[in-house]
Amino acid sequence: xxxxxxxxxxxxxxxxGLLRRRGTVALDDLSLAxxxxxxxxTAIAGESGSGKxxxxxxxxxxxxxxxxxxxxRGRNLHGMARAEWPTFRRDVQAILQDPFEAFNPFYRVDxxxxxxxxxxxxxxxxxxxxxxxEHALRQxxxxxxxxxxxxxxxxxxxxxxxxxxxxxxLIRPRVIIADEPxxxxxxxxxxxxxxxxxxxNRALGSSIVYITHDLxxxxxxxxxxxxxxxxxxAESGDADAxxxxxxxxxTQLLVESIPLARSGSRWGQSSARTxxxxxxxxxxxxxxxxxxxxxxxxxxxxxxxPLFHTEERRAVACYLYQDAPTAGSx
Amino acid sequence: MTGPVLxxxxxxxxxxxxxxxxxxxxxxxxxxxxxxxFGLAGESGSGKxxxxxxLMRLIKAPGRIEGGRVLLGDTDLLxxxxxxxxxxxxxxxxxxxxxxMNSLNPVLRIRDQLADTIAAHDTRVSGGDLDTRxxxxxxxxxxxxxxxxxxxxxxxxxxxxxxxxxxxxxxRPKVIVADEPTSALDVVVQRQVIETLGAAQRRLGASxxxxxxDVGLMARFVDRIGVMYxxxxxxxxxxxxxxxxxxxxxTQLLIASVPDLESKGVFKGISGLTPSLLSPPPGxxxxxxxxxxxxxxxxxEPALREVKPGRWVSxxxx
Numbered sequence: 134x135x136x137x138x139x140x141x142x143x144x145x146x147x148x149x150g151l152l153r154r155r156g157t158v159a160l161d162d163l164s165l166a167x168x169x170x171x172x173x174x175t176a177i178a179g180e181s182g183s184g185k186x187x188x189x190x191x192x193x194x195x196x197x198x199x200x201x202x203x204x205x206r207g208r209n210l211h212g213m214a215r216a217e218w219p220t221f222r223r224d225v226q227a228i229l230q231d232p233f234e235a236f237n238p239f240y241r242v243d244x245x246x247x248x249x250x251x252x253x254x255x256x257x258x259x260x261x262x263x264x265x266x267e268h269a270l271r272q273x274x275x276x277x278x279x280x281x282x283x284x285x286x287x288x289x290x291x292x293x294x295x296x297x298x299x300x301x302x303l304i305r306p307r308v309i310i311a312d313e314p315x316x317x318x319x320x321x322x323x324x325x326x327x328x329x330x331x332x333x334n335r336a337l338g339s340s341i342v343y344i345t346h347d348l349x350x351x352x353x354x355x356x357x358x359x360x361x362x363x364x365x366x367a368e369s370g371d372a373d374a375x376x377x378x379x380x381x382x383x384t385q386l387l388v389e390s391i392p393l394a395r396s397g398s399r400w401g402q403s404s405a406r407t408x409x410x411x412x413x414x415x416x417x418x419x420x421x422x423x424x425x426x427x428x429x430x431x432x433x434x435x436x437x438x439p440l441f442h443t444e445e446r447r448a449v450a451c452y453l454y455q456d457a458p459t460a461g462s463x
Numbered sequence: 464m465t466g467p468v469l470x471x472x473x474x475x476x477x478x479x480x481x482x483x484x485x486x487x488x489x490x491x492x493x494x495x496x497x498x499x500x501f502g503l504a505g506e507s508g509s510g511k512x513x514x515x516x517x518l519m520r521l522i523k524a525p526g527r528i529e530g531g532r533v534l535l536g537d538t539d540l541l542x543x544x545x546x547x548x549x550x551x552x553x554x555x556x557x558x559x560x561x562x563x564m565n566s567l568n569p570v571l572r573i574r575d576q577l578a579d580t581i582a583a584h585d586t587r588v589s590g591g592d593l594d595t596r597x598x599x600x601x602x603x604x605x606x607x608x609x610x611x612x613x614x615x616x617x618x619x620x621x622x623x624x625x626x627x628x629x630x631x632x633x634x635r636p637k638v639i640v641a642d643e644p645t646s647a648l649d650v651v652v653q654r655q656v657i658e659t660l661g662a663a664q665r666r667l668g669a670s671x672x673x674x675x676x677d678v679g680l681m682a683r684f685v686d687r688i689g690v691m692y693x694x695x696x697x698x699x700x701x702x703x704x705x706x707x708x709x710x711x712x713x714t715q716l717l718i719a720s721v722p723d724l725e726s727k728g729v730f731k732g733i734s735g736l737t738p739s740l741l742s743p744p745p746g747x748x749x750x751x752x753x754x755x756x757x758x759x760x761x762x763x764e765p766a767l768r769e770v771k772p773g774r775w776v777s778x779x780x781x
Binding site: 180181274289292319320321322323324325327328331346348349350352353372373376377386387390391392393394395397398399400 | 506507649650651652653654657658661676677678679680681682683684706707716717718720721722723724725727730731732733734736737
């Protein structure tokens with residue numbers, strides 16, 4: 134059975150061409166699949182510049198890969214028949230970082246909800262549509278009487294984001310691509326929004342691709358985590374395994390650096406360590422993490438590491454695990 | 464025990480808008496001991512950044528400091544003339560601003576930006592000495608000396624943030640105010656920058672005020688924490704105690720809403736919205752959202768009182 138939405142060996146290079154000989158590799162040979170049989174939450178975690186938003190835009194069909202394919206129900210998005218796009222647009226929905234951009238400032242917020250109802254013919258009558266909208270708003274913790282009739286600027290960032298989640302609930306997509314949906318809201322609201330995303334997943338069976346820089350919330354909501362570093366997968370696996378037993382040196386560094394309120398050591402007690410590089414270096418050909426890696430070996434600088442299957446459902450792109458079978462051979 | 468390095472007394476700041484005065488900081492008092500790290504935590508709109516800017520006297524129109532005192536030693540910073548304040552700024556109390564990496568001048572080399580700060584206060588320094596001093600400052604924040612010959616665009620976000628820390632410590636101030644110094648950085652770099660800030664502060668023996676929304680970061684760094692809500696301090700105490708046993712209902716909900724790596728899929732948000740500071744609710748500003756609200760709360764505004772040794776809270780429950 135083909136997967137619902139799949140990225141198969143996708144590479145995206147920006148720029149290049151006449152003036153600059155080498156483009157910027159935003160995403161490098163990445164594969165990912167969302168299946169339809171069981172609703173899942175996959176977190177894509179990475180820092181700025183890791184390629185996570187590029188991946189979101191590729192999965193939404195906004196941009197096309199330089200090489201590789203994006204498949205929707207087994208069909209290549211690039212060159213998909215015009216008649217198939219409306220179902221794709223219904224099945225795959227986006228929730229973006231700044232919900233303000235999703236609203237037209239001249240329309241009341243009702244607009245994004247009523248057009249969704251009308252466009253996807255969700256209700257038989259106006260009254261039924263209205264009831265649907267009110268129900269969806271209540272599900273995300275908004276009071277319809279305080280939300281409807283307002284303009285986008287009259288709502289807080291958290292409220293706007295919840296209106297977008299309510300919209301997704303109306304449409305009941307098969308997949309939601311949520312790109313940093315909570316990075317602009319405060320901790321107290323973050324919880325409410327993530328809760329409604331989880332409800333979407335559990336109650337309506339939508340799969341979610343949760344794109345974030347925050348490993349803590351990634352761990353909180355997702356079944357699987359894929360850690361991106363400079364456009365490549367560093368490590369992927371079940372959320373518990375990746376966070377509790379990180380295998381890639383980069384994931385280890387990330388997990389170690391999360392400031393937790395209740396446990397962990399104090400920072401800034403010892404003298405400043407000499408600054409290690411804090412951005413991916415220009416390591417042409419080798420592992421992109423080599424310059425920052427405490428375990429770097431000669432081979433790391435020569436050839437980029439393939440994904441080694443260290444455990445069941447787990448892959449790590451690091452030569453420390455080179456005795457494990459590679460992705461292709463299993 | 465010596466007196467506090469800095470004490471803030473009943474500080475009030477308002478932004479004057481056509482719709483009325485927004486009381487962003489409404490009677491904030493706290494003090495800072497020598498070498499202490501104090502965290503000012505709160506959500507957006509709680510007044511934490513306005514407090515930080517007011518200490519530096521950097522509030523811009525339509526904002527205005529409406530009252531209170533900011534005592535640095537024996538000097539009330541709010542009573543100084545602008546000229547006197549300029550002399551104190553950076554030399555006595557310095558700021559690592561929010562989004563500091565964007566505060567660097569893109570056309571000046573790092574050396575010249577640091578030299579500006581130093582020369583503005585110490586005109587006797589000669590060129591060669593200046594280079595030595597700048598090199599030393601850069602090394603103190605874990606950067607290579609040669610960074611001084613670079614332009615900001617050649618540096619990563621974390622490196623730029625370190626340059627800003629170097630600038631903040633360049634005149635050996637007694638107090639460093641760091642306003643969300645790592646909010647745009649990812650976790651690994653955040654940790655490096657905070658470690659750098661801590662090391663520089665210890666070497667100087669300075670005190671520090673860290674302003675931020677991330678309670679986890681506060682727990683890793685500060686000694687005492689002050690939690691702000693609607694322009695007021697609602698709780699102040701040693702950071703470990705406040706996180707382990709928060710007293711104010713707002714602090715309890717705030718800390719419960721911070722995700723951790725222990726429990727999965729349990730979220731506790733705070734229902735309701737932050738109040739409008741144009742017309743704050745009467746009585747305790749948190750009462751419309753408070754799960755433990757009772758008759759007295761909407762009528763009577765609670766004062767910040769010491770309910771246990773070192774633990775201050777403004778809530779009628781105590």
